Amino acid sequence: MRVNFTVNGRPQEADDVWEGESLLYVLRERLGLPGSKNACEQGECGSCTVRLDGVPVCSCLVAAGQVEGRDVVTVEGLAEHARQRSCGDAHGTALDEARGRQAQGTDSQTGEGTELAPIQQAFIDAGAVQCGFCTPGLLVAADEMLERNPDPTDADIREALSGNLCRCTGYEKIMDAVRLAAARQQEAV
Amino acid sequence: MDFLRPASWEEALAAKAEHPTAVPIAGGTDVMVEINFDHRRPEYLLDLNRVGDLYEWEVGEDSVRLGASVPYTTIMERLRAELPGLALASHTVASPQIRNRGGVGGNLGTASPAGDAHPALLAAGAEVEVESVRGSRRIPIDAFYTGVKRNALAADELIKYVHIDKADGPQQFSKVGTRNAMVIAVCAFGLALHPSTRTVRTGIGSAAPTPVRAKAAEEFLNAALEEGGFWDNGKIITPSVAKQFAELCSGACNPIDDVRGTASYRRHAVGVMARRTLTWAWESYRGTAARSEGAA
Numbered sequence: 062m063r064v065n066f067t068v069n070g071r072p073q074e075a076d077d078v079w080e081g082e083s084l085l086y087v088l089r090e091r092l093g094l095p096g097s098k099n100a101c102e103q104g105e106c107g108s109c110t111v112r113l114d115g116v117p118v119c120s121c122l123v124a125a126g127q128v129e130g131r132d133v134v135t136v137e138g139l140a141e142h143a144r145q146r147s148c149g150d151a152h153g154t155a156l157d158e159a160r161g162r163q164a165q166g167t168d169s170q171t172g173e174g175t176e177l178a179p180i181q182q183a184f185i186d187a188g189a190v191q192c193g194f195c196t197p198g199l200l201v202a203a204d205e206m207l208e209r210n211p212d213p214t215d216a217d218i219r220e221a222l223s224g225n226l227c228r229c230t231g232y233e234k235i236m237d238a239v240r241l242a243a244a245r246q247q248e249a250v
Numbered sequence: 251m252d253f254l255r256p257a258s259w260e261e262a263l264a265a266k267a268e269h270p271t272a273v274p275i276a277g278g279t280d281v282m283v284e285i286n287f288d289h290r291r292p293e294y295l296l297d298l299n300r301v302g303d304l305y306e307w308e309v310g311e312d313s314v315r316l317g318a319s320v321p322y323t324t325i326m327e328r329l330r331a332e333l334p335g336l337a338l339a340s341h342t343v344a345s346p347q348i349r350n351r352g353g354v355g356g357n358l359g360t361a362s363p364a365g366d367a368h369p370a371l372l373a374a375g376a377e378v379e380v381e382s383v384r385g386s387r388r389i390p391i392d393a394f395y396t397g398v399k400r401n402a403l404a405a406d407e408l409i410k411y412v413h414i415d416k417a418d419g420p421q422q423f424s425k426v427g428t429r430n431a432m433v434i435a436v437c438a439f440g441l442a443l444h445p446s447t448r449t450v451r452t453g454i455g456s457a458a459p460t461p462v463r464a465k466a467a468e469e470f471l472n473a474a475l476e477e478g479g480f481w482d483n484g485k486i487i488t489p490s491v492a493k494q495f496a497e498l499c500s501g502a503c504n505p506i507d508d509v510r511g512t513a514s515y516r517r518h519a520v521g522v523m524a525r526r527t528l529t530w531a532w533e534s535y536r537g538t539a540a541r542s543e544g545a546a
């Protein structure tokens with residue numbers, strides 16, 4: 062079947078999609094967006110986390126056909142998503158604006174050439190990335206929490222990231238990174 | 251495989267009537283795991299995401315009409331006052347990502363003895379409204395679970411709403427697992443005080459082939475509370491009464507040994523949770539009873 066939906070502000074069309082296929086598979090294998098990781102395919106690890114109509118979900122548990130006509134943001138679009146939020150447009154990207162971005166030379170789909178989102182920069186600065194496999198899912202989940210809750214307690218952060226596993230860091234640096242991003246976000250306003 | 255995408259409830263019922271083997275998919279948090287691991291290859295997937303009725307809820311006089319697909323996150327955030335037991339149970343399900351997608355309809359569809367909504371629904375009192383092109387009926391929650399991962403749905407039926415009695419007193423939910431997030435219950439316990447009928451109801455998860463109520467324990471406790479005038483005098487529940495209640499709750503279990511725990515541990519843990527949830531709920535009942543007396 063064919064699935065039409067919006068990814069990182071751009072309309073996409075995936076062809077020859079098997080009816081039992083996951084959104085994760087479509088993103089990685091059909092649309093060439095390997096940022097969302099596949100580590101468990103059973104909702105346990107969160108490394109496939111994307112925003113579906115704004116809501117963080119495990120893309121491995123969404124059937125491809127369920128995203129027809131809907132809006133998906135992946136880690137590749139996170140920087141642009143964060144940029145627009147800071148410009149006061151928290152509610153997605155208008156299609157013509159998305160097309161406009163396409164013409165600007167930076168690739169808004171793969172994220173290459175764009176400046177990093179504050180949460181991404183914070184992960185680097187805090188040393189929260191080791192092997193990096195968990196990182197994309199954590200970034201999407203953490204960014205969404207900061208959008209909802211600009212001044213999170215440690216308990217809020219732990220709760221928001223409780224669906225994301227990391228086998229390397231022991232989570233302390235990840236906590237540091239999210240605290241850092243929250244602090245920088247508050248300074249900016 | 252075919253992907254059916256009804257745009258309305260009527261279309262969904264028609265599709266299910268035409269293809270009774272079609273597997274409904276709501277949040278997909280059970281269905282997709284099975285498909286990803288090739289445990290299931292349905293001929294038809296019936297997507298319910300476009301059926302708006304299933305995402306709505308309405309707070310009525312005595313009960314809440316909860317759409318089958320209302321996600322756990324919404325229950326936690328919007329229905330905590332009306333459905334405190336279910337809201338507590340929802341909060342223990344998996345992770346934010348799963349709670350954003352999964353809901354009570356899917357929990358009932360899977361009917362796993364470990365599903366966290368079940369003890370809360372059993373304790374609160376609920377009816378499952380199911381419908382097919384033949385018509386609609388309401389199944390009392392006690393009659394809904396018919397076996398391990400089996401429920402009372404006919405092949406052409408879909409769950410539309412769950413009607414859950416609004417809390418008329420304190421409710422509690424407790425779950426044993428190896429950590430706080432992302433854990434399937436070793437066993438779970440739900441308890442609701444119903445001061446308006448002077449009854450206590452329970453629900454036990456993961457300690458029998460289906461979710462069950464501890465009926466003998468409820469009867470014992472109802473009689474003991476009545477006899478001692480506890481509902482009126484708001485006294486602390488006698489330790490011997492709490493102990494016997496806990497033992498009867500353990501006795502209502504019919505658990506198995508599995509990777510998550512042994513049968514005897516489950517029996518023991520259900521007793522502990524029964525005593526604790528009763529104590530917590532009764533403490534808050536006494537608090538409110540004392541306050542309303544003071545005001546009178």
Ligand SMILES: Cc1cc2nc3c(=O)[nH]c(=O)nc-3n(C[C@H](O)[C@H](O)[C@H](O)COP(=O)(O)OP(=O)(O)OC[C@H]3O[C@@H](n4cnc5c(N)ncnc54)[C@H](O)[C@@H]3O)c2cc1C
Nearest residue numbers: 104276277278279280281344352353356357359365366409
């Ligand atoms: C990592 C992970 C952790 C989990 N942890 C927990 C946990 O802690 N506690 C817990 O209780 N569950 C847990 N689950 C299981 C799952 O999230 C729940 O059972 C959830 O309630 C399923 O809802 P859903 O909408 O995603 O169901 P789906 O997967 O869409 O459907 C589940 C079943 O219900 C049927 N169904 C769905 N809607 C209807 C309807 N309207 N009418 C008829 N049939 C219907 C489907 O055909 C299917 O058989 C977990 C799952 C995962 C992947």
Ligand code: FES
Nearest residue numbers: 101102104107121
């Ligand atoms: S790959 Fe989706 S949660 Fe692990």
Ligand code: FES
Nearest residue numbers: 192193227228229
């Ligand atoms: S950095 Fe390796 S899993 Fe998190």
